[in-house]
Amino acid sequence: MNLAVLAGKNLRRKLFRTIALLLSVTVVAGTLFVVTTIMDSVETSLQKSTKRLGADIMVVPAESEGVARMTLLAGKPSTFYMDKDIEDKVAKIKGVKKVAGQLFIKSSHYRCCDTGDLFIVGFEPDRDFTITPWLVQGLKKPLGRDEAIMGRAISAYTPGVTAALYGKLFSIVGMLEQTGMEFIDKAMYVTIDSFKDMVAKTDKGDVRIFDNLNNKISTVLVQVSEEYAPRRVAIFIEHDIPNVKAIVSEDVIAAVRKQLFALLKSILYIIGVLWFMSVMLIGVVFSMIVNERQREFGILRAVGAKRKDIFSLLIYEASFLSLSGGVIGVALGGLGLFIFQEKIKALLSVPYMWPSPMDFVVLALVCILISLLTGCIAALQPALRSMRMEPYAQIRGGE
Amino acid sequence: MKRRLFIVALALTLVMGGAFFAYAAEPSFSGIAYIQGHGGHIAVVDLATGDVARYAHGKPSDTVQLSKDGKTMYVFSLDGFAKEIDVASGKQTEWMKLGKKHCGSAIAPDGMIWVSDMDDGNVYVYDPKTHKLADSFPVSKSICGINFSKDGKTAYISDMPGGFVSILDVKTKKVTGQIKDAGAFIHRARFRPGTTELWQSDGAELKNGEPIGVGYADSDGAVPGAVTILDTTSNKVIDRVIIGGNPHDVDFSKDGKYAFVSVRQIPEQDDSAIVVLDTTTKRVVKEYSACKKCHAAMSLTIPKTADEGRPFLCAIDVNWDQKKIPASAEMNTSGKKPK
Numbered sequence: 001m002n003l004a005v006l007a008g009k010n011l012r013r014k015l016f017r018t019i020a021l022l023l024s025v026t027v028v029a030g031t032l033f034v035v036t037t038i039m040d041s042v043e044t045s046l047q048k049s050t051k052r053l054g055a056d057i058m059v060v061p062a063e064s065e066g067v068a069r070m071t072l073l074a075g076k077p078s079t080f081y082m083d084k085d086i087e088d089k090v091a092k093i094k095g096v097k098k099v100a101g102q103l104f105i106k107s108s109h110y111r112c113c114d115t116g117d118l119f120i121v122g123f124e125p126d127r128d129f130t131i132t133p134w135l136v137q138g139l140k141k142p143l144g145r146d147e148a149i150m151g152r153a154i155s156a157y158t159p160g161v162t163a164a165l166y167g168k169l170f171s172i173v174g175m176l177e178q179t180g181m182e183f184i185d186k187a188m189y190v191t192i193d194s195f196k197d198m199v200a201k202t203d204k205g206d207v208r209i210f211d212n213l214n215n216k217i218s219t220v221l222v223q224v225s226e227e228y229a230p231r232r233v234a235i236f237i238e239h240d241i242p243n244v245k246a247i248v249s250e251d252v253i254a255a256v257r258k259q260l261f262a263l264l265k266s267i268l269y270i271i272g273v274l275w276f277m278s279v280m281l282i283g284v285v286f287s288m289i290v291n292e293r294q295r296e297f298g299i300l301r302a303v304g305a306k307r308k309d310i311f312s313l314l315i316y317e318a319s320f321l322s323l324s325g326g327v328i329g330v331a332l333g334g335l336g337l338f339i340f341q342e343k344i345k346a347l348l349s350v351p352y353m354w355p356s357p358m359d360f361v362v363l364a365l366v367c368i369l370i371s372l373l374t375g376c377i378a379a380l381q382p383a384l385r386s387m388r389m390e391p392y393a394q395i396r397g398g399e
Numbered sequence: 400m401k402r403r404l405f406i407v408a409l410a411l412t413l414v415m416g417g418a419f420f421a422y423a424a425e426p427s428f429s430g431i432a433y434i435q436g437h438g439g440h441i442a443v444v445d446l447a448t449g450d451v452a453r454y455a456h457g458k459p460s461d462t463v464q465l466s467k468d469g470k471t472m473y474v475f476s477l478d479g480f481a482k483e484i485d486v487a488s489g490k491q492t493e494w495m496k497l498g499k500k501h502c503g504s505a506i507a508p509d510g511m512i513w514v515s516d517m518d519d520g521n522v523y524v525y526d527p528k529t530h531k532l533a534d535s536f537p538v539s540k541s542i543c544g545i546n547f548s549k550d551g552k553t554a555y556i557s558d559m560p561g562g563f564v565s566i567l568d569v570k571t572k573k574v575t576g577q578i579k580d581a582g583a584f585i586h587r588a589r590f591r592p593g594t595t596e597l598w599q600s601d602g603a604e605l606k607n608g609e610p611i612g613v614g615y616a617d618s619d620g621a622v623p624g625a626v627t628i629l630d631t632t633s634n635k636v637i638d639r640v641i642i643g644g645n646p647h648d649v650d651f652s653k654d655g656k657y658a659f660v661s662v663r664q665i666p667e668q669d670d671s672a673i674v675v676l677d678t679t680t681k682r683v684v685k686e687y688s689a690c691k692k693c694h695a696a697m698s699l700t701i702p703k704t705a706d707e708g709r710p711f712l713c714a715i716d717v718n719w720d721q722k723k724i725p726a727s728a729e730m731n732t733s734g735k736k737p738k
Contacts, residue, residue: 232535239526239533 007316024278025325033333033367045353046253054130055221056230058247065245077119081216095228104218122192145194152178153185166198282378290382298394311387318379326371430719435463437711451693452728461713464504469718475501489727498523502543508551515542544587583622587648592655597629602645661715671712
């Protein structure tokens with residue numbers, strides 16, 4: 001009988017104790033896996049989303065900074081307006097490479113619109129650098145006044161179908177790639193010119209929400225020249241143009257990262273404490289096991305087992321226990337992440353995309369390795385003690 | 400007996416005469432010094448009488464900048480805010496967020512105010528016309544003193560823990576060089592009028608040989624506080640005047656004959672002071688209490704939580720055209736509690 005089989009049998013012999021120890025490792029490994037996966041996902045998503053937005057700065061009316069940040073991060077439909085000439089003023093600021101104006105509206109719950117509270121973004125296709133690069137398939141011709149592009153998260157509308165908005169019918173001609181950024185994924189994109197048609201329609205109808213929207217925009221998205229830092233250009237914009245706020249994408253991401261990671265780090269500290277407690281618990285239990293099984297170890301030594309066999313036997317037992325706990329913990333953690341993914345996304349209110357399969361595997365392996373080490377470290381001292389004892393003393397001591 | 404009496408009389412005459420000449424040698428000045436303090440107020444010292452008053456603004460700050468006409472004080476706080484105070488009326492603007500942790504400031508040739516940030520090592524450019532942030536650019540790690548060359552083309556920016564002064568091209572806002580070995584833990588600096596000498600204050604606030612920047616020097620092997628004189632032609636250190644305490648800023652008399660060094664924790668006194676140096680002999684010739692004189696009159700004790708209960712001053716800016724403490728400042732020499 002080899003040592004691994006013997007270790008397995010020993011664990012099965014004291015089933016309750018084995019399950020209790022296994023559960024403690026499972027809790028640590030599972031929690032660690034969930035938290036590190038969320039941290040990794042948020043970090044990757046924030047970085048990818050910033051790149052995908054394509055804009056270094058978002059210029060909005062000064063009084064709407066808060067709602068604009070929520071729109072950018074959580075895709076929360078909100079409307080705010082400023083004069084369209086601000087777009088030209090921004091374009092003239094030192095360090096600005098490209099500008100693209102956008103106009104935001106929400107669809108109505110009235111009969112004019114197929115879907116209520118849909119975030120509709122009006123943009124200028126000829127100046128745009130943030131929307132069209134994310135089309136799944138490039139458009140065959142420039143976006144027309146009766147056409148629209150849909151964000152990936154709005155599954156009700158696919159290319160070929162039509163959507164009625166404020167009495168105007170739009171043909172869906174394209175879909176964007178999944179970006180993880182709700183601002184892009186949960187919006188419908190039309191040309192700013194098509195707003196004029198909607199204004200004309202609503203002027204005749206019973207929903208008049210577009211009054212004074214001519215020559216207005218909600219935001220100016222800015223791409224900065226390579227030789228300037230976005231923060232610096234944002235300062236230039238705010239200094240030269242009154243009553244606007246230049247939100248730097250990096251800063252939004254940094255603020256979220258700081259806020260969110262502070263919370264997640266405190267959970268990591270708790271995991272650290274749990275891990276320490278697990279090590280202590282397993283250590284105490286294995287110390288008891290060594291005392292309890294002195295006679296058994298003594299007899300094993302007497303019939304020819306070497307010191308290192310006794311040491312290995314205990315380490316095998318601790319390894320089986322912690323490895324199984326780690327695997328179960330990671331599996332349960334992964335299952336929990338899968339089941340509650342929508343709730344997690346809603347709770348975090350930030351761009352969120354799952355890590356790549358490779359990242360998943362690496363994180364899982366790291367967590368399992370930490371679990372394995374937990375058992376080995378905890379059982380090390382009792383195993384060394386049992387190894388050093390003399391067979392005769394062990395047999396007498398165990399009587 | 401007569402001979403002994405003669406010797407005693409001669410000795411007394413010499414001692415008294417020496418004391419008289421020593422007293423008579425102490426120079427007198429006429430001007431008003433504005434000194435920023437950590438207690439959320441600016442100390443105003445009448446250099447003719449030594450009277451002290453104050454402008455309370457509410458935020459612990461390191462730097463105060465007088466406008467060129469002396470009518471406005473610009474305050475930049477340790478939590479990164481800016482405020483303007485009208486000297487004549489004492490009227491103050493609301494605090495405006497600028498950077499993170501401001502240390503020094505200087506008026507640039509274009510009229511903008513460059514404000515250093517010791518937290519992120521950036522210069523924040525404050526526009527006094529629009530009262531807005533106009534620009535921001537990185538210089539080094541933890542910066543404090545800012546000075547411009549006479550032609551306005553070059554800026555000299557002190558890095559506190561680094562102990563070096565960065566040389567910056569004002570037009571491109573890029574660092575072009577460095578003056579090394581300016582001190583152990585340096586703060587603000589000032590050009591001596593009519594020369595290319597940059598007088599760099601060196602607080603030397605060290606603990607176990609490492610800069611700690613809380614305004615005191617560890618006595619074990621500590622480097623004494625000093626002013627390092629840098630020559631901006633050769634970009635080298637040319638002299639070092641030991642003062643003691645923690646020098647934090649320097650201003651000069653109009654003719655450059657005297658340097659007014661604001662010193663935290665002057666030796667043997669739990670006070671911050673203006674120490675006057677003769678720039679030729681490099682000797683201390685006079686001293687003004689900048690904190691305790693006023694605090695004592697008010698029976699004010701600094702809570703132990705703030706700067707370990709000690710009065711800390713920082714920047715100094717002297718208005719030589721002003722002869723009296725402005726009426727808008729709060730006078731506390733009578734023991735009256737400030738508003």
